[in-house]
Amino acid sequence: MASSQQFPRPRTPEPVLITEAEPSRAEQHAARKKRYAITMGIRGICIVLAAVFHQILWLMLVFAILGAVLPWIAVVMANDGPPKKRLHVSHYDARPDRVLEQRPTRVIDG
Secondary structure, three states: OOOOOOOOOOOOOOOOEOOOOOOOHHHHHHHHHHHHHHHHHHHHHHHHHHHHOOOOHHHHHHHHHHHHHHHHHHHHHHHOOOOOOOOOOOEOOOOHHHOOOOOOOOOOOO
């Protein structure tokens, strides 16, 4: 039996993640509302810019098309799930004396 003095554990300031749980539904909903509000704000700016540049036809059309398409994009983004995060998190690593040994697996041919 090994004592804890043989394998001192490194002290890390962050807690160890023991679950792969997603963010709560409230957090996901808040993030989607924020994305929707930002997209609709950009749409409002595009419509105002389309009105400001009414004398330059091609620029007005670009802003008007963006103002017409962005609500659809905002709704699709708001209904989408949260993005998958690829973060380096601190997972639990077993001490070397507590790791089970790996046995070779047998394959049965038929």
